[in-house]
Amino acid sequence: MTKKYVPVVAALLLVMVSACTSGGEIGKANPDSSATSTPQSADKLPKRPAELKVNNVDPCKLLSAAQMDQIKIAEADPEQSTVIDGTAMPGCFYSNNLTYSYIAVVATNKGVDYWLRSGGNVTAEVVNVAGYGAAQVKLIGVDNANCAVAVDVAEGQQLFMNYKPDSENKETQQQLCDKAKKAAGLALETLKTLK
Known part of the structure; x- marks a missing residue:
């Protein structure tokens, strides 16, 4: 990853990891008493159309050049991400010259239920991608800072896609989440061809 992106990625990952931890303890949901999050059950997830394991998948190959053009992404830089449970996992930083970015992570040690049961400083709702x-x-x-989707691709595995605009963003939360879902959908298309 080029040095100009490191502060942006580091800040985003710090926010997401701290949102899901308590007292510096990695992996523990923060039981914030002021939060009104109600954890959802993983059994609300629909049955997968097919299992798409992400073992040994390069996250920077999840979006083809044509797909990157479709969502106006200029470059893809590999990185290790700790956004899920503080554990280093393969990730990719897709950027559009700091106007906005996507971070894709393939997790083989935590399924989508990690987000649905975590509570703490994040809310998670079941959606379809x-x-x-x-x-x-x-x-x-x-609100209007970022949105992420974690797709249930295989038992105990997830494809995590985060969309983050720059600080001058005028998009609604729904628009942010729609963009995260669109990029995740494109990544699923590619993932099907990598098997």
């Missing part, structure tokens, strides 16, 4: 069940994840009390 290209026929697959997913958790749409948002920080409590923060």
Whole structure:
């Protein structure tokens, strides 16, 4: 990853990880008493159309050049991400010259239920992404900053896609989440061809 993106990625990952941890303890949902999040059950996820394991998948190959053009992405840089449970996992930072970015992560150690049961400083609701069940994840009390979806691709595995605009963003929360879902849907199309 080029040095100009490191501060942006580091800040985003710090926010997402801290939202799901308590007292610096990685992996523990923050039981914030002021939060009104109600964890959802993973059994609300629809049955997967097919299992798409993400073992050994390069996240920077999840979006083809044509797909990157479709969502106006200029570059893809590999990175290790700790956004899920504080554990380093393969990720990719897709950017449009800092106007907005996507972070794709393939997780083989945590399924979508991680988000649905976490509570704490995030809300998660079950949504559909290209026929697959997913958790749409948002920080409590923060609107129009970013939106992520974690797609239930295989038992105990997920494809995580986060969309984050720059600080001058004028998009609604729904628009942010629609963009995260669109990019995740495109990544699912590619994932089907990688098997």
